[in-house]
Amino acid sequence: MGRAGTALKRTLEQHGISQGRLAAALQIGSSNVYRWCNEVRDPNGETIVEIVEALKKLQPEAARDFVQCYLGELVE
Numbered sequence: 001m002g003r004a005g006t007a008l009k010r011t012l013e014q015h016g017i018s019q020g021r022l023a024a025a026l027q028i029g030s031s032n033v034y035r036w037c038n039e040v041r042d043p044n045g046e047t048i049v050e051i052v053e054a055l056k057k058l059q060p061e062a063a064r065d066f067v068q069c070y071l072g073e074l075v076e
Contacts (some may be wrong), residue, residue: 007069
């Protein structure tokens with residue numbers, strides 16, 4: 001498991017966004033976000049897109065940081 005959850009957890013912490021706030025923006029239970037951040041489950045590709053869209057609405061910089069942290073050199 002890992003890369004997406006690690007990137008998401010780091011991004012949420014850096015930008016002061018709670019897991020509950022992201023879950024509300026995604027209209028899902030906070031336990032799902034918890035599982036991703038703690039690497040119990042990985043979000044699928046479609047969910048990654050939804051996470052980026054939700055982060056854009058909450059804090060555009062957080063969305064950029066998440067993509068950069070998750071994809072790294074692939075987007076450069």
